[in-house]
Amino acid sequence: MNDAPVIALTTGEPAGIGPELAVMLAADGPVDGATSHRRVAVGDPELLAERAASLGLALEIVELAPGEPVPETQPGVLPVWPVALAAPCRAGVLDTRNADYVLETLDRAVSACRAADAAGMVTAPLHKAVIREAGHVGFTGHTEYLRDACGVDEVVMMLATDRALHAVGPDGKGASALRVALATTHLPLREVSDAVTSERLTRILRILDADLRRWFGLEAPRIAVCGLNPHAGEGGHLGREELEVIAPTLAALRHEGLTLDGPLPADTLFTPRHLAEADAVLAMYHDQGLPVLKYAGFGRAANITLGLPLVRTSVDHGTALDLAGRGLADPGSLMVAEALAADMARRGSRG
Known part of the structure; x- marks a missing residue:
């Protein structure tokens, strides 16, 4: 049985660059070798397939049922824990109807980590304003949302x-x-x-x-x-x-x-x-x-939330709506965030 840690990747704001960063990494395959970690995306499978097709990427989307083992990472294959969009999505165009979808992907990843189905989670960027405009007026970002979801006082x-x-x-x-x-x-x-x-x-x-x-x-x-x-x-x-x-x-x-x-x-x-x-x-x-x-490392840095009972990393940038769907986004920060999450998960399991 592959003991490489499972990292759950939430695909973020569907109109932003998060979905295409996920499919770019999956199309290229593992960066540090097949044993580094096993990636499973959390998002809408059709959205991911559409974004891969629009970028000309050959990618097989494999939907996984709850509890089904996450396979070893390999080029051209992206396992997905499916969460359905609430409304059709076009790259670069925000829609408040999909705000709850974004939060549901986070909840799904947190639940997986707490149930030991995943060793850590990586979050692609979300759009704070559209979530607030959808009625979540107190929403201030991933960090505070995950604090409350995990029931801790400080992060x-x-x-x-x-x-x-x-x-x-x-x-x-x-x-x-x-x-x-x-x-x-x-x-x-x-x-x-x-x-x-x-x-x-x-x-x-x-x-x-x-x-x-x-x-x-x-x-x-x-x-x-x-x-x-x-x-x-x-x-x-x-x-x-x-x-x-x-x-x-x-x-x-x-x-x-x-x-x-x-x-x-x-x-x-x-x-x-x-x-x-x-x-x-x-x-x-x-x-x-x-x-x-x-300035020192933009595009090659990761955001980490400390104080949680689980591993969470993220990218160092936003949704980049102006780049979405154009194939111009750089997956470098997401690559760093995934590798860091896997390293943290391995160290934490030894501690």
């Missing part, structure tokens, strides 16, 4: 590049892949300061430390922590969050055994010397950390 959003993209460290050794986690995610800037509390930072850093150990095999993760303000507050002259919240929280967590450096000014933290000494960076808000990571 951490982290992006990682697929290789050492920053410079060699001062000891002459190559640095690890760049990993950037976020203390806050999708918040307006004026709300960030109030959200950076000792309680939140404590939860986030404990999850980050624990999951770097569990899923990435790091025995003593080194985490570099950004300050919130320019120059990390410059001793209180440019803001007091570092003095009153961040630094005391880091000090308390060091007593628990966490290896933390900071708070550091973000503009100097993201330099070769500091990055070479860190296994991960914690940024205080979305656009403090992610522009650096995406």
Whole structure:
């Protein structure tokens, strides 16, 4: 029996590039060898067949029943756990009637992971606005939806590049892949300061430390922590969050055994010397950390949700409606996300 982990790939917004990225990977076959992982798509089989045909790809869609074994990955074959579209779909054209379809694919993948039918899940991009417009007004994205679906109180959003993209460290050794986690995610800037509390930072850093150990095999993760303000507050002259919240929280967590450096000014933290000494960076808000990571590795990076009882990775880009159906989408990030999910699943099973 093939023991390669099964990775469930949700195909995302049907009008976006998610379905064609899935069929592109399936048509090309396994990237790291047949034993890397077994892929099963979660989505509408007819949609996938249509998107493959429109791109001129020879692809056999194999529908699987619940509990049926997922076959070994091979070129030109895509196993699918079927979820039917609610309405016909045209590439590049959003339809609110298919919003529940997108959420159903996520629910199906979560259920499979929790039932051990899959070792992890990878999500192609969805379109937040169309889901909200369909009536899910509180929807803010994959990360928060999966948090609630798994019944956990806190999750951490982290992006990682697929290789050492920053410079060699001062000891002459190559640095690890760049990993950037976020203390806050999708918040307006004026709300960030109030959200950076000792309680939140404590939860986030404990999850980050624990999951770097569990899923990435790091025995003593080194985490570099950004300050919130320019120059990390410059001793209180440019803001007091570092003095009153961040630094005391880091000090308390060091007593628990966490290896933390900071708070550091973000503009100097993201330099070769500091990055070479860190296994991960914690940024205080979305656009403090992610522009650096995406500049370093856009299209070759993956989004990871930490704090879940399952493996979840995703791409580093959106639905790209303007590219959908044209054969111009790049499956590189999805390839990285799948390989990373398989690696995480293998490490987690050993832990």
